Amino acid sequence: MLFRSIHTTVTKAIQTLQTQIDDGKITIENTVDQNASAPHDADRMVQVLTNLIKNSLKAVKPQTGLIKISSDEDQNEVRMTITDNGVGIPYERQSSLFTKFYQVDASLTREKGGSGLGLSICRGIVEAHGGRISLESGPDRGTTITFSLPKHDTPESQTD
Secondary structure, eight states: OOOHHHHHHHHHHHHHHHHHHHHTTTTEEEOTTOOEEEEHHHHHHHHHHHHHHHHHHHSOOOOTOEEEEEEOOSSSEEEEEEEOOOOOOOOOTTTTSSSSSOOOHHHHHHHHHOOSSSHHHHHHHHTTTOOEEEEEEETTTTEEEEEEEEEOOOOGGTTT
16 A cells, blocks of 8 residues: 555545535645655545544534634654534444444434435455544533554555
8 A cells, every 4th residue: 555645635525525515614724744654545545534523513512613624644654633613413322333234313414415324434444454543522511533544554455
């Protein structure tokens, strides 16, 4: 798998959702380090980031919504963080979020679209790259999702 710019991958994901971002007057802050890179399949990571940003777009309020995308790294991995100021997720629902077809609120998902596959697929893609994904949230606290990408190829990620 090739080393690729994380910032470029994040920028592509944001661009695919720019119409929805503009329509909702949502603020996106992309502070991902322009020099951060890790071996990754750019198309699959755009898929992960697009899904996570879409979830945040559904959770935040128009005009006051804020989604922050940031990165930090050490010698072994790059960690990506997507944080929103949305409605948050009840604690009792969080343990099932990465399960196929699980939806926090089916009425919200039906209203705004979704199958309940997104986070499960994200986890699968991140893990196939040798990384991890986790979530922190609470009602009226917003949500933060963090995932990591190793800076070295792992046996699982050698598909490119």
